[in-house]
Amino acid sequence: MSKINMVDLAGSERASQTGATGVRFEESKHINQSLMSLGVVIKNLCALAAGRSDQGPTPYRDSKLTMLLKDAVGGNCKTVMIATISPADQDYEQTLSTLRYANRVKSIRNKVMANVTKTDEFIKELLEEKEALLAKLNDRRKSSIGYSEEG
Known part of the structure; x- marks a missing residue:
């Protein structure tokens, strides 16, 4: 069985940069919370790959995003992440954050075997x-x- 997940995590969710208010602001808060949960899951999986199991169980249930990506990031699969960055000076911090995120994802090691x-x-x-x-x-x-x- 094969499954493909395509998730676009791109875009600035900083309220100060986007000027989001009202419904858009609430939506960006939920997106940021999901991204934070995904970051925690990735951190936990990286620790497991490094042989540190002191992190406790991986918190996939903290958001809908991590539940959807459970098989993709920590399951019996091969995963590809494409990180896009901006060469613009005003996006330096976000570009650096994206590169750090991608570097953490790179250290996840799944054990792929035939089902x-x-x-x-x-x-x-x-x-x-x-x-x-x-x-x-x-x-x-x-x-x-x-x-x-x-x-």
Whole structure:
């Protein structure tokens, strides 16, 4: 089974820069809270990758974003993060923050392995048995045809 998550975490959510008020301000607060929760999850996973397990359980349930990305950041998968930055002087702090975030994500190590269920294994065994039986049947047919032609 394959799954792809595409999440755009881009954009300035600083109220002072965006001038957001009212509903937009409330929305930016929720976005910032989700990003903070994702940062905590990433920090925890980095600590686990470094062999430090003193962080406690990874807090995926702290936001909807981390619940959605649970499989992508800490599961049995391969994950790619693309960080876009701005060359503008006024975006220096945000660019630096983005690069630090991406650097932390880079240190997460997932153990990827094929998802095989007992049903999959059973089906594979049955298919192998079917092939073996078909090969025997073909051998018998060939030997019986060869026998009758000689006689």
